[in-house]
Amino acid sequence: MSPRTADDKMSGESSTTADRARAAAGDRVIDAVLTASRLLVAVSARSLNEVEDSLTLPQFRALVVLASRGPLRLTHLAEHLAVNPSTAMRMAERLASAGMIDRSPNPENRRESIATLTEAGREVVEQVTTRRRDEITAIVERMPADHLDRLVEALESFSAAGGEPSAGYDPIPLGWQ
Amino acid sequence: MSPRTADDKMSGESSTTADRARAAAGDRVIDAVLTASRLLVAVSARSLNEVEDSLTLPQFRALVVLASRGPLRLTHLAEHLAVNPSTAMRMAERLASAGMIDRSPNPENRRESIATLTEAGREVVEQVTTRRRDEITAIVERMPADHLDRLVEALESFSAAGGEPSAGYDPIPLGWQ
DNA sequence: CACTTTGTTTGCATAATGCAAATCATGCCC
DNA sequence: GGGCATGATTTGCATTATGCAAACAAAGTG
Incomplete structure (x- = not known):
C-alpha cells in the first residue's frame, strides 16, 4: 500500500530502485509459487x-x-476448513448420506455431535492420497536431485516468513474459493 | 501409476528403499508447497x-x-478459468451488473460477444494486485536473501517437471474448488 | 429457577458448477 | 439461394458451497 513514503523523497532514486528490486523479487516468487500451486491443484x-x-x-x-x-x-x-459452521454442517450431512462419515452425538455431552470417518471414507482418502503421492513422485523424479532439498528448504523458509504454521497433511488449497 | 514394475522384482530390497525415498521426497515437497500455497491463498x-x-x-x-x-x-x-461456458457466462453477467466488465457483441462476428474490463474493474485488479504484492514483498523481505533465488529456481524446476506452463500472471489456484 | 454460554440446526439468499437442450449467427455445399 | 453443419451463447435444471442471522438445545452458574 505504501511503497513510497516521505523517506523516499530523501533517498531519491536508490530507494526507488530497492523498492523495485524487492517488488520484482515478490513478483517472481509469487509467479513461481502460483504456478507450482496450479500444478498441485491439477494433480x-x-x-x-x-x-x-x-x-x-x-x-x-x-x-x-x-x-x-x-x-x-x-x-x-x-x-x-475455515468455513461457517452451517456450511460444515450441511457438508457433513451430505458426506454422511454418502457413507463417508458418521455423525453421532457425543454421549458425554449431548449438545455436541462428532464426525468420524467411516471405513469407506478412510479408504477414499487413502487411495486418493496414494494416487496423488505417486503423481507427485513421478514429477519429483524428473527434477534434478539437487533442486529437491533446496525446494523444500526455500519453501519452508518462505512459509515461515509468512507465519504460516507448517501443514502436516492438512487441506488442499483448493478452497481458493 | 507404475512405481513398481517387473524390474522391481529383480532388484529386490534396494528398489523398495528407493521407492520409499522418492515417496518421502514427494511427501516433503507436497507438504512444503501445500503450506506455501495456503499462505498465498490467505494473502x-x-x-x-x-x-x-x-x-x-x-x-x-x-x-x-x-x-x-x-x-x-x-x-x-x-x-x-477451466470452467464450463455456462458458468463463465453467468459470472460475466454478475460482473457486468457490478460494473466490472463490459459485454458487447463483436461487430465483426455477431455470434460472439466479448468481455472487456471496465475502468472500475481494472482499478480493482490493480489495487488488489498492489496490495498482494506488498504483502508478498513483506514476507520475502524476511527470508534469507540467498533462499530467494533458490526458491524460484527450484519451483520453476518443479513446475517444469510437472509440465505446467509457466503462469505469467494468471489465475489464483483458489479454484481448488 | 432465570441467565449465560456453547454447539447445532434451520431459514433465507446468493454464487459456483456442470450437463444438456435451445438459440443464433455463420459459413459452406449442392 | 436453401438447407445443413459448425461454433458460440444462452437457458433450464439440479446440486453444492457459502455466509449470516435466528431458533434451539444442552450444560453450566448464580
Whole structure:
C-alpha cells in the first residue's frame, strides 16, 4: 500500500530502485509459487476424480481433515476448513448420506455431535492420497536431485516468513474459493 | 501409476528403499508447497477483502484473466478459468451488473460477444494486485536473501517437471474448488 | 429457577458448477 | 439461394458451497 513514503523523497532514486528490486523479487516468487500451486491443484483434482468422481473437492478436504485430526466436533471441523459452521454442517450431512462419515452425538455431552470417518471414507482418502503421492513422485523424479532439498528448504523458509504454521497433511488449497 | 514394475522384482530390497525415498521426497515437497500455497491463498483472500469485499474469489480470478489477456470471448474466458461456458457466462453477467466488465457483441462476428474490463474493474485488479504484492514483498523481505533465488529456481524446476506452463500472471489456484 | 454460554440446526439468499437442450449467427455445399 | 453443419451463447435444471442471522438445545452458574 505504501511503497513510497516521505523517506523516499530523501533517498531519491536508490530507494526507488530497492523498492523495485524487492517488488520484482515478490513478483517472481509469487509467479513461481502460483504456478507450482496450479500444478498441485491439477494433480489433486485429477487424483480425486480418478478414484471417486462423485465427491467434490471441498468434501474431500473435509475427509482429509478428519483423517489427519481424527474425529471432530462440527465446530472444529468448520474451523479447520475455515468455513461457517452451517456450511460444515450441511457438508457433513451430505458426506454422511454418502457413507463417508458418521455423525453421532457425543454421549458425554449431548449438545455436541462428532464426525468420524467411516471405513469407506478412510479408504477414499487413502487411495486418493496414494494416487496423488505417486503423481507427485513421478514429477519429483524428473527434477534434478539437487533442486529437491533446496525446494523444500526455500519453501519452508518462505512459509515461515509468512507465519504460516507448517501443514502436516492438512487441506488442499483448493478452497481458493 | 507404475512405481513398481517387473524390474522391481529383480532388484529386490534396494528398489523398495528407493521407492520409499522418492515417496518421502514427494511427501516433503507436497507438504512444503501445500503450506506455501495456503499462505498465498490467505494473502490473496485478505488482499481482496481489504480492497473489495463484494467480489468473490472466482469473480476476481476472472478479472485477473481479463487484465492479463485482454478482452476475451466468453468461451476463451471459460477455458482460461477451466470452467464450463455456462458458468463463465453467468459470472460475466454478475460482473457486468457490478460494473466490472463490459459485454458487447463483436461487430465483426455477431455470434460472439466479448468481455472487456471496465475502468472500475481494472482499478480493482490493480489495487488488489498492489496490495498482494506488498504483502508478498513483506514476507520475502524476511527470508534469507540467498533462499530467494533458490526458491524460484527450484519451483520453476518443479513446475517444469510437472509440465505446467509457466503462469505469467494468471489465475489464483483458489479454484481448488 | 432465570441467565449465560456453547454447539447445532434451520431459514433465507446468493454464487459456483456442470450437463444438456435451445438459440443464433455463420459459413459452406449442392 | 436453401438447407445443413459448425461454433458460440444462452437457458433450464439440479446440486453444492457459502455466509449470516435466528431458533434451539444442552450444560453450566448464580
